[in-house]
Structure formats: structure tokens, C-alpha cells
Amino acid sequence: MSEDNAREIVLSLEVDDPALADRLATLLGSVAGLRLAAPGETATASVVARDPRIMPDDIALTQRELDVLALMAEGASNKMIARQLNISVHTVKFHVGSLLDKLDATGRTDAVAHAARRGVIEL
Amino acid sequence: MSEDNAREIVLSLEVDDPALADRLATLLGSVAGLRLAAPGETATASVVARDPRIMPDDIALTQRELDVLALMAEGASNKMIARQLNISVHTVKFHVGSLLDKLDATGRTDAVAHAARRGVIEL
DNA sequence: TGCGAAACTGGCCGGGTGGCCAGTCCTCCC
DNA sequence: GGGAGGACTGGCCACCCGGCCAGTTTCGCA
Numbered sequence: 001m002s003e004d005n006a007r008e009i010v011l012s013l014e015v016d017d018p019a020l021a022d023r024l025a026t027l028l029g030s031v032a033g034l035r036l037a038a039p040g041e042t043a044t045a046s047v048v049a050r051d052p053r054i055m056p057d058d059i060a061l062t063q064r065e066l067d068v069l070a071l072m073a074e075g076a077s078n079k080m081i082a083r084q085l086n087i088s089v090h091t092v093k094f095h096v097g098s099l100l101d102k103l104d105a106t107g108r109t110d111a112v113a114h115a116a117r118r119g120v121i122e123l
Numbered sequence: 124m125s126e127d128n129a130r131e132i133v134l135s136l137e138v139d140d141p142a143l144a145d146r147l148a149t150l151l152g153s154v155a156g157l158r159l160a161a162p163g164e165t166a167t168a169s170v171v172a173r174d175p176r177i178m179p180d181d182i183a184l185t186q187r188e189l190d191v192l193a194l195m196a197e198g199a200s201n202k203m204i205a206r207q208l209n210i211s212v213h214t215v216k217f218h219v220g221s222l223l224d225k226l227d228a229t230g231r232t233d234a235v236a237h238a239a240r241r242g243v244i245e246l
Numbered sequence: 247t248g249c250g251a252a253a254c255t256g257g258c259c260g261g262g263t264g265g266c267c268a269g270t271c272c273t274c275c276c
Numbered sequence: 277g278g279g280a281g282g283a284c285t286g287g288c289c290a291c292c293c294g295g296c297c298a299g300t301t302t303c304g305c306a
Contacts, residue, residue, distance in 0.1 A: 009146065014245070015168060023132065024168070027157050034150050045138060045147065046245070047168050064283065075233025077262065091284050093264070100264080107292095108263080109232040110198025116239065117246045123239045187253065200292070214254050216294070223294080230262090231293080 009034050012043035016118060059102050061120065068095040073112045073121050132157050135166035143172065182225050184243065191218040196235045196244050 011028060013036065015021040024047060029036055037043040061069065064085075071081045078092045085092070096108060103120075105111035115121045134151060136159065138144040147170060152159055160166040184192065194204045201215045208215070219231060226243075228234035238244045 009143070009150070011170070012245075020132070020167065023156075027132070027154050028151075031150055031154055033146075044143065045170050045172050047134070047170050062282065072232060073236055075229045075236060077230070078264095079262080087283085088285055090286060094284075097264070106198045107200070109195060109235055112232055113196050113198060113235060113239075113246050116236075123236050123246075185252065201294095202292085210253085211255055213256060217254075220294070 009045065010037045010043045011035070012037035012046045014046050014048045014117075059118075059120075061099070061102060065095050065099050065102070066120075068092060069099055069111070069115055069121060072096070072099075072108050073115070073123060132168065133160045133164065133166045134158070135160035135164070135169045137169050138172045140172060182241075182243070184222070184225060188218050188222050188225070189243075191215060192222055192234070192238055192244055195219070195222075195231050196238070196246060 011034060013021050013024055013028075015024060025036060028034060028047075067085060068081055071084055076084065078089050078096065081092045082089045096111075099105070099111050100107070103111045103114045105114050112121070116123050134157060136144050136147055136151075138147060148159060151157060151170075190208060191204055194207055199207065201212050201219065204215045205212045219234075222228070222234050223230070226234045226237045228237050235244070239246050
């Protein structure tokens with residue numbers, strides 16, 4: 001051992017809470033023999049939040065938003081979602097818009113990732 | 124500071140590998156503002172092993188595709204990925220295309236969902 | 247030495263996406 | 277009655293996405 005086994009440990013922070021993540025990054029960043037992972041890098045181990053309380057009040061998504069979100073996670077386009085839910089594409093866009101807003105996401109892919117991370121949906 | 128916000132962070136080690144757990148315990152045990160959890164104690168966050176098990180090796184993504192995939196999962200657009208990786212948008216599209224093909228996905232959102240399901244990436 | 251794989255780049259284009267504006271219904275609640 | 281919020285719909289438009297065509301270099305391997 002003491003060879004590749006004793007290499008620098010790469011830790012990835014997978015904590016949603018920005019404050020906690022920041023503190024951890026500060027604390028862990030200065031530990032010798034330990035390094036924080038770059039985005040996309042495969043880490044030796046991960047630091048994950050210990051309580052499912054990541055959402056204040058579930059962020060309160062409406063039932064319709066949940067419907068749209070589930071179909072988004074299946075890779076459905078707005079048109080497909082509209083057909084599936086028997087509503088217009090405009091309405092789908094409307095719900096997607098609220099979703100992006102509530103989940104603080106930049107796009108539908110980001111929204112699905114965020115939702116999965118906080119357990120709103122299961123992949 | 125010294126608010127309840129700045130309370131000591133309690134970390135629990137949930138790593139199977141005894142050698143890795145031991146090294147982590149040593150490294151993390153001496154960090155100020157951070158404490159390892161006592162058995163049974165509720166921790167602020169956990170350190171979990173990030174085992175390098177990829178997948179049934181049937182899909183075999185290249186390193187570059189993995190890079191692109193990771194950034195896609197962060198919600199990055201093709202333009203952002205291009206900037207991040209210092210390549211052209213066209214090249215990003217090229218890799219995204221291969222990704223959609225290999226992961227049997229209909230779009231980038233679907234690709235990220237598929238990859239997460241198969242454990243290729245971690246959300 | 248040739249040949250494939252990977253990575254990279256370009257142009258073009260139809261269709262999708264997301265943001266903006268507007269509006270109508272409905273229900274719950276003060 | 278009036279307000280607030282949810283669900284729904286429309287038009288418009290800049291931009292993005294994914295697929296098509298084409299090409300380049302570099303690398304390892306037979």
C-alpha cells in the first residue's frame with residue numbers, strides 16, 4: 001500500500017446548502033493530503049448532507065408542476081408533455097417556467113437534476 | 124460569527140474501506156470547526172465512498188464525453204461547456220451527439236437522467 | 247505504412263426552448 | 277365584493293438544440 005493507496009484523497013462536496021458547502025469547502029480545502037474535486041472529476045469520497053431537510057417546505061410545487069416535472073425527467077419535449085397532459089404547449093411552458101423559477105434552475109436539464117438531488121423526483 | 128450558523132460541523136464517516144476510513148478519520152479529526160460524529164449521533168453531513176464502479180462496461184464513454192456529460196448535468200449550455208473545456212460549440216455538439224447515441228437518449232435532459240440511473244454520473 | 251478511433255472544427259437549418267407580453271376561468275378566503 | 281393564487285391559453289421572438297453535410301489532426305495498433 002502506501003503507494004497508490006496513499007495518494008491524495010479527492011473529496012467532492014455534494015451539499016445543497018450553500019452556507020454549509022462554503023464552510024466545508026473552507027475547512028477541507030486547507031487539509032494536507034486532501035483535495036476537493038473539480039467539477040466532473042471522479043472523487044474518492046463524497047460529502048453529502050445528512051438530513052433530507054434540504055427543502056424548506058418542499059419548495060411547494062403544485063400537483064401540475066409535479067406532473068410536468070415527471071415527464072421532463074423522462075426526456076419528454078414540451079409538445080409531448082402537452083399531449084400527455086391534454087393541455088396546450090403554452091401551458092406546459094408556463095409550468096416549466098415556474099419550475100425553473102422555484103428550483104432555481106437555468107434550464108429543464110438543470111431543473112431535473114436539481115429535483116433529483118433534493119429527492120423531489122426519483123430517476 | 125459564532126452564531127448557531129457557525130456551530131461545529133459534525134461529520135459521520137460511512138466508508139466501508141477500513142484503510143480509507145482510517146486515513147479520513149486522521150485527516151478530518153484534526154480540523155478545527157469540524158468534529159467526527161460519535162456512534163449513533165446525528166451528523167450534519169456524511170462522507171461516503173465514491174466507488175469507481177462505472178457500469179456493465181457495455182456503453183464505454185470516452186473521457187471527453189464524460190467531461191461534457193458532467194457539465195450537462197450541471198445544467199450548462201453547449202456554449203458554456205465549450206468555454207469551460209476550451210473547445211468550439213461544434214465540438215460540444217459532436218460529443219453531445221455521441222452521448223445521445225450511446226445513452227439511447229432523445230435529448231440532453233434524457234441523457235443526464237439515463238446516465239444518473241446507470242450510475243455513470245452522480246447528481 | 248496504412249487504417250481506425252478519438253477529438254476537433256465548420257456551415258446550414260428545422261424545430262425546440264424559454265422569456266416577454268397579454269388574457270380568461272376557477273376557487274378559496276378576508 | 278374584492279383580492280390572491282392556480283390552471284390554462286395565445287402571440288411574438290431571440291436564442292439554443294440536435295441532425296445533416298463536410299473537413300482536419302493526432303494517436304495507437306496491426
